[in-house]
Amino acid sequence: MLARVEEFCTRYGLRVPVLEAPMAGACPPELAVAVAEAGGMGANGVVLDRPAAIADWVARFRAASAGPLQLNIWVPDEPVDAPARVAAAEGFLRRFGTPGEAAGPGPVFAEQCEAMLAAEPTAVSTIMGLLDPDYVGRLHERGIAWFATATTLDEALAAQEAGADAVVAQGMEAGGHRGTFDPDAAERTTVGLIALVPRLADHLRVPVIAAGGIADGRGVAAALALGASAVQIGTAFLRTPEAAVAPGWAASLADLPPEGTVPTRAYSGRLGRAVATPYVTAWQEPDAPAPAPYPQHRALVGRWRRGTTEGLDAANHWAGQSAALARAEPAGEVVARIWAQARELLA
Template structure:
C-alpha cells in the first residue's frame, strides 16, 4: 500500500486523479494528446525546445481550450561548456559531407532558433502546473520565480549525483530517467551520456533511499505492470512517452507508428544522428548508415540538428522525415485513445499492487 499512498499524495499535490504523467516530447506533444491524458486524470505535457514564445503561448491556450487539467512544459538546459570550436567546425563539415549521400540540402533556416531565456519567460507567462528541465538545472533565480508563481519544477536526472544536485537546487520532484527511455537521454554532461547507462529499476531504489522529494519514474513503462513495479520500488508517479506515440491524438506519421509495432527492446538504437545529443530511437536506414564502419561522427548539438533540418527541407531520399523516437517498451504501445491507455494502465497497476 505504500506505493499507492505515495501516488495518492502526489496526485493530490498536482491536481491529478491517477499517477501518470505524459512525457514532454518536443515535436510530438500536440495539445490534443496532452488534453486527452489530463482529461483521463493524468498530467499532459509539451516539450518546447523548438518553440518560440508565441508558439508556447499558443500551445497553452489550445490545451486550456480542451482541458482544465494539469500540464507541464519542458526545456533543455543549455550546455555550460561545449566542444572545442575547431573540433566543432571539423565535425560539422564532416557531417555535412556525409549527409550528402542522402540527397541535396534545402536552404538554411530563415529564422534563428528560439532563445532559451525567452522560452523561460514564456513558460512563466503560460503558468503551467509544472516547468521541467532536462540535461541540467535552472539558475536559482528562475527557480524562485517559478515557486513565486506556484509553478513546480521537475528535474530529470540519470544519476544520483544529478538527482541530489537538483534536490539541493529546489526541485519539487525528480524524474528518474532509465536508459530504457525513448528520446533524448537527460544526462547533465552530454559528452558522457553513452556511459550513463543505468536501467530504471536499478535507479529507482537507489534514488528512493537517498532523496526527500517525490520521484517520477521514466523509461520502459508502457502498461500497468511497469507502473506497479515503479511504485513498489519507490516512485510516486510514472512518466510515459513511447506508450502514447501510437495513439490517434499523438499525430505521429504512419511510418513512425509502424516502426514501433512489435519493436523488440534490443532492436532500439541509441544515436546522436538526429540532433547531436544522445537519444534512443527505432532503427531506420538513416540511423544505420551512421553506425556503419567509416561513417562520420554526428556534429555536436545544435549543429547536427540544423544540418538534419536543412536536408529535410531539401531533396533528401532515405532520410527520416522525423526522428522515430522509441523506448525499449515500444512493442507494448497500442493504437487505443490516449485517455484509455492511461486509465487502463492505472487500473491494472492498482490490481497488481492490491
C-alpha cells in the same frame, strides 16, 4: 506506498499517477488534453518553440481542459565549436540527398523561460541540467513546481539542492534524448530504471517520477513498488490518434523488439534512443564520421529534410525499449487501461 502516490496526486491535481512525457514535436494539445482528462498530467516539450508558440499551445490546452500541465525545456549545453566535425557530418549526409535552405536562429532560452513563467503551468520540467536559482525562485513564487530530470544519483541530489520539487528518474530504456547533464557522458550513463528508482528514492527527500520503458500496468506497478510516486510515459502514447506522429514513425513501433532500438546521435548530435532505421544504422558503419555537436547536427538534418532526400527518415523515430507495448488506441483509453492493470497488481 499508495499513501505516497496519493500524496503526490493530491498535490498536483491528478487522479492517476501518470504523466505524459514532454516529447518535443510529438505533443500536440489534443494528446495532452486526453491524458489530463483521463486523470493524468498533460505535457509539451518546448525546446524548439518560440514564446508565441508556447502561449498558443497552452491556450489551446486550457480551452479544452482544466487539468494539470507540464512544460519542459532543455538547459542549454555550453557551445561547442567543431568545424571539422560539422564538415564531416555534412559530407556524410550527402549520401541521403541534397540540402535545402538553412533555417534562421532558433528560439532564445531566456525568452522561452519567460513564456513558461507567464503560462503558469502546474510544473516546469527540465532535462540536461539545472535551472538558475533566481528563476527557480520566480517559479515557486507563482506556485509552479520544478521537475528536474536525472540519470544518476549525483544529478538528482544536485537538482534537489537547487530547489527541484520532484526528480524524474530517467532510465536508459527511455525513448528520446538521454538527459545527462554532461553531453559527453551520455554513452557511459546507462543505468536501467529498475536500479535507478530505488537508488534515488532511498536518498532523496523529494518525490521520484519514474521514466523509461514503462508502457503498461506492470511497469507502473513495478515503478511505484520500487519507490516512485508517479510515472512518466512517452512511447506508449506515440501510436495514439491524438499524437498524430508521422505514419512511418508510428508504423515502426508496431511489435518493435527492445533490441530494435539503439542509442544514437544521428538525429540531433545529442544522444537519444530511437528505432534502428537504415538512416540511424548508417551512422554506425565503420566509415561513418561522428555526428556534429548539438545543435549543429540537428540544424544539418533539418536542412536535408527541407531538400531532396532519399533514405533520410522524415521524422526522428524516437522509441523506448517497450515500444512493442504501444497500442493504436485513444490516449485516454491508454491511461485508463494502464492504471487499471497497475491497481489490480498493487492490490
